[in-house]
Structure formats: C-alpha cells, structure tokens
Amino acid sequence: MQAGELTISNRNDDLDLDMVYAFLSQETPWAKGMPRAIFERAVAGSLCFGGFVDGKQIAFARLITDEATFAYLCDVFVLPAYRGRGYASALMKHILASPSLAALRRIVLVTTDAHHLYAPHGFTSLGNPERYMELHRSDVYGTDA
Template structure:
C-alpha cells in the first residue's frame, strides 16, 4: 500500500530488526525485551512495516490464528515522522487486510485509546480494546 511517499508492506524481507529493537528499547511496554526475543516474535508473527524510501519508519506486529482473532502489538511510528497520518494508514492497512478484516481484533494500550477508537476498537478495560469483525459490525 502506498501513502504519499511512504510504503506500507507485510513483506518480511523488508523488516529492519535493528530499527525495531532501537524503538522498542525506548517504549514503555518492551524496553526490557532482549533483541533475540524481538527477532523470534517477528519471525512468528504477521508484521507490517512503514518505509520512507529504504528507511523503516514504522512497525506493527500481528499475532493471529487467521480464523477467529488477532492481537495487535508493538505498533510504532518513528518520532520524526509522527503527525503525518502514517499511523492511521498503518492501522487501516491492518484492519482492512483480507486476512484480518473478519476476525476479532485485540490490543492493549496505555495511551492511544482515541487512535484505536477511530477504527472501531472498543475499551473492555482500562488497557484492553477489542474490535468486532467487519461481518458482525456491518450487519
């Protein structure tokens, strides 16, 4: 998917482990996660990257059974690129993908509720949000 001068892709060959590790070390949710554990989590998940030319500027990891549900994790946009709508386009690419649009979506967030609410994720608890599949929500 193209968005302005950015590319959003689930091609695993484009993923830059060093960029992801660097960002996650600054995050509140994964700053203690070793690089090897991050590598393994990427290898065992459906991952989306956001690229500006050759530079990776965003990321999201999806854990799924491809039948009933997915869990959205490790979402980030490089601080230099925030405010350009890239995070919104990344979430749109994920929730509208053929593999995920008809599955229940789950995520945890401490501070991004308003972003995810725009995409029909509803708060279940203070941190947990759930999105009904398109086929149920669009009856």
C-alpha cells in the same frame, strides 16, 4: 501498498529489524530490555507490518494471529520524527483491510495513551472486561516495565 508517501509491507524481508528492535527495546516501556533472541522469535511467529517513507522504515506493527478468528495487535509505533502526519492511521487502515485480517471475529490491543489512534478504526473499551484475565510478568526482561 502505497498510502500517500507511505509504503506499507508485510514481508519480513523488507523490515529493518535492527531499527525496530532498537526502538522497541530502548524506547518503549512495554519492551524495554527485551533480549534480541526473544524479539526475533516474536517477529517469526507474528504477522508484521512496516511503514516506509523514501525507502526508510519509520513505522511498525505486529499482530499475533491465527489469521482466521483472532489477533492481538501490539508493538505499534511511528518514529518520533514522523509522528503527526497520519502515518499511524494509514498503517492501521491497511492492516485492518488486509485479506487475512479483515474477517477476524476479534482483534484486541492494550494501550495506555493511544486510544485516539485506535478509536476511529472501530476499537472500543472491552465490552465485558470481567471476562478477561491476564497473567502479566512485568519483570520478564529484567526490568520492571
């Protein structure tokens, strides 16, 4: 898919997994210190999307999904040098229009500071937060992120 100058692919063979792993494990608080083997298992068990400009991957998003009823959206990023150009929004539009995701009953995500990115695509605060529970192991990668 082409969105302006952004090309989007959900083929794992197209992804620059070295760049994605380096960014996630070194630059993000939620995946800092993630071992490469865990990252590779996560990618293998997920539906991943890459955003490319001039053949270089500059964006990524991963969904853990059954592609029938539910998805958890995570690991969304645009490299810092490419932010502010609408690439994240274009990536979100493409993801949400994908045939295997467009009819899902629920897509959830967790964000600390990107509500402005997701709200225009229909994401809202939890309607019934009292129903949600979590088991959060913050030190699973040997860091306290």
